[in-house]
Amino acid sequence: MHMPYQFAHRMEAAPESFLDTLFAVSSDPSIISFAGGLPSAALIDVKGIAEAAAGVMAEDGKAALQYATCDGHLPLREWIADRYRRRLGLPARAEEIRIVNGSQQCLDLVAKIFCNPSDAVGMERPGYLGAVEAFSLYEPAIYGVPLAPEGGPEMEAFSRLLTEKSPVFFYGIPNFQNPSGTAYPEAVRKEAGTLCREAKVPFYEDDAFGELAFDGRARPPVKRWAGEFGIMSGSFSKTIAPGMRCGWLWAPEEIITTFDVAKQAADLHSNHLSQMILHRYLTTHDYDAHLTVVRSAYAKNCRLMSDLLDERLPACTHTRPGGGMFMTAALPEGVSSMDLFRAGLSQGVAVMPGRPFFADGGGDDCFRLNFSTAGEEEIKEGMARLARALASLVR
Amino acid sequence: MHMPYQFAHRMEAAPESFLDTLFAVSSDPSIISFAGGLPSAALIDVKGIAEAAAGVMAEDGKAALQYATCDGHLPLREWIADRYRRRLGLPARAEEIRIVNGSQQCLDLVAKIFCNPSDAVGMERPGYLGAVEAFSLYEPAIYGVPLAPEGGPEMEAFSRLLTEKSPVFFYGIPNFQNPSGTAYPEAVRKEAGTLCREAKVPFYEDDAFGELAFDGRARPPVKRWAGEFGIMSGSFSKTIAPGMRCGWLWAPEEIITTFDVAKQAADLHSNHLSQMILHRYLTTHDYDAHLTVVRSAYAKNCRLMSDLLDERLPACTHTRPGGGMFMTAALPEGVSSMDLFRAGLSQGVAVMPGRPFFADGGGDDCFRLNFSTAGEEEIKEGMARLARALASLVR
Numbered sequence: 001m002h003m004p005y006q007f008a009h010r011m012e013a014a015p016e017s018f019l020d021t022l023f024a025v026s027s028d029p030s031i032i033s034f035a036g037g038l039p040s041a042a043l044i045d046v047k048g049i050a051e052a053a054a055g056v057m058a059e060d061g062k063a064a065l066q067y068a069t070c071d072g073h074l075p076l077r078e079w080i081a082d083r084y085r086r087r088l089g090l091p092a093r094a095e096e097i098r099i100v101n102g103s104q105q106c107l108d109l110v111a112k113i114f115c116n117p118s119d120a121v122g123m124e125r126p127g128y129l130g131a132v133e134a135f136s137l138y139e140p141a142i143y144g145v146p147l148a149p150e151g152g153p154e155m156e157a158f159s160r161l162l163t164e165k166s167p168v169f170f171y172g173i174p175n176f177q178n179p180s181g182t183a184y185p186e187a188v189r190k191e192a193g194t195l196c197r198e199a200k201v202p203f204y205e206d207d208a209f210g211e212l213a214f215d216g217r218a219r220p221p222v223k224r225w226a227g228e229f230g231i232m233s234g235s236f237s238k239t240i241a242p243g244m245r246c247g248w249l250w251a252p253e254e255i256i257t258t259f260d261v262a263k264q265a266a267d268l269h270s271n272h273l274s275q276m277i278l279h280r281y282l283t284t285h286d287y288d289a290h291l292t293v294v295r296s297a298y299a300k301n302c303r304l305m306s307d308l309l310d311e312r313l314p315a316c317t318h319t320r321p322g323g324g325m326f327m328t329a330a331l332p333e334g335v336s337s338m339d340l341f342r343a344g345l346s347q348g349v350a351v352m353p354g355r356p357f358f359a360d361g362g363g364d365d366c367f368r369l370n371f372s373t374a375g376e377e378e379i380k381e382g383m384a385r386l387a388r389a390l391a392s393l394v395r
Numbered sequence: 396m397h398m399p400y401q402f403a404h405r406m407e408a409a410p411e412s413f414l415d416t417l418f419a420v421s422s423d424p425s426i427i428s429f430a431g432g433l434p435s436a437a438l439i440d441v442k443g444i445a446e447a448a449a450g451v452m453a454e455d456g457k458a459a460l461q462y463a464t465c466d467g468h469l470p471l472r473e474w475i476a477d478r479y480r481r482r483l484g485l486p487a488r489a490e491e492i493r494i495v496n497g498s499q500q501c502l503d504l505v506a507k508i509f510c511n512p513s514d515a516v517g518m519e520r521p522g523y524l525g526a527v528e529a530f531s532l533y534e535p536a537i538y539g540v541p542l543a544p545e546g547g548p549e550m551e552a553f554s555r556l557l558t559e560k561s562p563v564f565f566y567g568i569p570n571f572q573n574p575s576g577t578a579y580p581e582a583v584r585k586e587a588g589t590l591c592r593e594a595k596v597p598f599y600e601d602d603a604f605g606e607l608a609f610d611g612r613a614r615p616p617v618k619r620w621a622g623e624f625g626i627m628s629g630s631f632s633k634t635i636a637p638g639m640r641c642g643w644l645w646a647p648e649e650i651i652t653t654f655d656v657a658k659q660a661a662d663l664h665s666n667h668l669s670q671m672i673l674h675r676y677l678t679t680h681d682y683d684a685h686l687t688v689v690r691s692a693y694a695k696n697c698r699l700m701s702d703l704l705d706e707r708l709p710a711c712t713h714t715r716p717g718g719g720m721f722m723t724a725a726l727p728e729g730v731s732s733m734d735l736f737r738a739g740l741s742q743g744v745a746v747m748p749g750r751p752f753f754a755d756g757g758g759d760d761c762f763r764l765n766f767s768t769a770g771e772e773e774i775k776e777g778m779a780r781l782a783r784a785l786a787s788l789v790r
Contacts, residue, residue, distance in 0.1 A: 004595055004623065006563065007653050008511045008533075014656045038462050046456035053448050061441035065636035067433050101496055101662040108661045112532065116403045134660040137507065138403075168401065200399055228399065241460035243667035258402050261409045265529040266503045267496040271666045272638035 032382035072099025103247030107134035126357035151182035176324025193225025427777035467494025498642030502529035521752035547583035571719025588620025
């Protein structure tokens with residue numbers, strides 16, 4: 001094909017993207033999708049957010065619709081800092097917090113400020129594929145540290161990575177990780193944070209799912225031990241609404257100052273209207289009561305899916321998440337996850353193949369299941385279809 | 396100072412940012428600011444946008460608040476394509492249009508997909524400082540082509556740049572350029588577009604101000620002649636509301652496909668709620684009538700400022716824009732724009748020094764004035780203060 005344009009070398013480093021393909025699959029009504037990562041539409045508080053939007057427009061419309069500063073809406077940053085203080089007992093301050101267009105933007109900008117081509121970056125294996133996509137465009141050498149079955153990176157490999165490769169940062173999701181749903185045990189958090197602080201390697205802790213612990217309990221973040229080498233990102237996408245693209249970064253001020261240069265260049269500032277709507281929603285509605293509803297719905301879905309895997313697909317051992325939106329299941333010997341993906345589609349069910357989660361190869365022997373999007377009946381029907389798809393492959 | 400973090404080399408390439416400093420200046424109520432680039436708050440149609448927001452929430456709230464595709468809200472992209480067809484007579488299609496977080500994001504992502512370190516990038520001299528900030532992080536060699544007094548790059552220098560430096564793209568603002576307010580004459584558009592198409596150099600045409608022509612007339616874009624080497628960006632920030640951070644890119648599909656990889660990695664997709672509000676606003680309110688009001692207000696402000704410059708600061712020759720939000724004035728020999736900036740602040744008025752608009756140095760002999768933010772009385776008082784500030788320097 002005629003290709004008249006010359007693109008930058010970095011674009012060759014981009015992995016083939018699965019996310020948009022998945023979104024397309026999940027818009028086909030005949031397919032029950034466990035492949036994507038959408039929060040339950042039924043649990044989005046449209047009425048509450050509409051009230052907040054109307055209030056912002058009525059009382060503060062001109063400010064909400066005008067240009068704003070790069071750092072983000074100060075009252076929202078103060079709310080976030082306050083929640084870190086109360087919930088995690090950590091001394092967060094609004095000056096250390098920046099609002100971004102969903103926490104995916106942190107992945108892009110943190111890599112942008114830290115990562116030269118060929119620099120080492122560490123991450124979990126399997127790890128979040130959106131992170132692989134974002135990091136890859138800065139052409140790092142990505143090293144995956146295998147996850148232990150009980151959750152968290154295998155500490156011997158983690159420690160060896162820090163000393164042998166001196167990564168510019170390690171990226172991980174300690175709470176209910178994407179794709180496995182596992183969480184770091186507290187001892188692992190302590191050791192990972194301590195090792196990073198000693199090695200002066202930032203631990204970049206993506207906490208998109210911390211508020212979705214089924215038991216509602218706050219786990220201590222790795223940052224508690226990583227100290228000034230702890231960077232955290234958070235998001236309202238899984239708890240309130242992804243369409244407003246509102247996440248944040250919490251990092252020491254010296255990192256924030258450099259981050260601001262990248263954020264300013266990237267898009268001047270985040271959507272001001274959405275920031276004000278979210279802040280108003282958080283301060284006029286009962287966020288904790290809303291979270292209780294979401295947690296209990298996801299816990300129920302997770303248990304149902306887990307039971308159906310045990311019952312209908314007993315050959316697929318799987319993780320047993322304590323929160324979040326995902327679990328990972330292993331495939332019987334000789335069955336590839338791409339085959340299961342295709343067989344699933346022909347049965348009317350979509351799962352997410354494991355490969356894109358393995359930055360340095362592998363992963364064809366497992367797949368990810370999402371339990372937040374579908375309701376109870378869909379999960380029952382979808383798991384029946386999945387059992388038929390697997391049967392068609394092992395027969 | 397203790398600096399424990401190692402940042403990527405590209406961060407050293409970042410110019411010192413002025414934009415946020417300026418925003419801070421423009422929030423000080425004792426200072427009349429001609430330094431920033433805010434649209435008039437009085438002209439933002441808060442009531443109309445609030446109606447559109449309420450309508451979206453009532454009829455389509457769940458979709459607006461859920462994850463969406465990377466490409467952007469299809470009805471909005473169709474509206475934009477349709478406007479290109481009707482207004483400019485060009486065959487735009489929704490498939491070639493992508494929604495971004497304000498057109499600043501195009502600057503980041505277009506540079507990201509085209510620009511290796513040390514690659515040549517061409518732009519106007521003076522040119523938009525936000526573009527210099529965005530491009531710099533990809534470490535190009537930026538070459539400025541001087542603007543001719545009648546508007547548009549000097550074509551001999553432009554042509555020489557294409558043949559001698561083979562830039563990965565040329566970035567320009569043909570309509571009411573930032574900072575000068577000048578527009579490319581039609582012959583320059585034709586020649587620039589033709590040269591770019593022949594040399595296979597994309598002409599990246601930032602059209603943030605085209606809808607703000609005081610006479611309402613649509614000028615033919617460079618893309619008309621650049622063809623498949625024409626890339627355009629547009630924005631609702633200057634015409635409707637910047638706080639919703641909604642702009643777009645229009646480019647040939649082969650470029651769009653690569654752009655999507657970068658956009659997906661950067662933040663998954665743009666704010667869905669704002670896209671739906673804007674589309675509803677555009678289709679339920681009279682956008683052209685709104686634009687007529689904005690154009691006539693800015694034309695009046697521009698004339699007033701121009702007359703006061705002639706009358707009170709006759710030593711400062713200046714451009715006479717036919718649209719947009721900015722003009723540039725020259726300083727008398729021996730007066731630097733940084734001195735004027737400081738003298739202005741002590742008199743209670745802010746102007747924008749010329750230097751940041753000159754990617755490759757110079758510019759201390761001119762300054763930029765914004766005429767969209769302040770009202771008539773503020774312009775009168777601010778220009779009196781500016782005359783006193785200049786007098787304090789030449790005395």
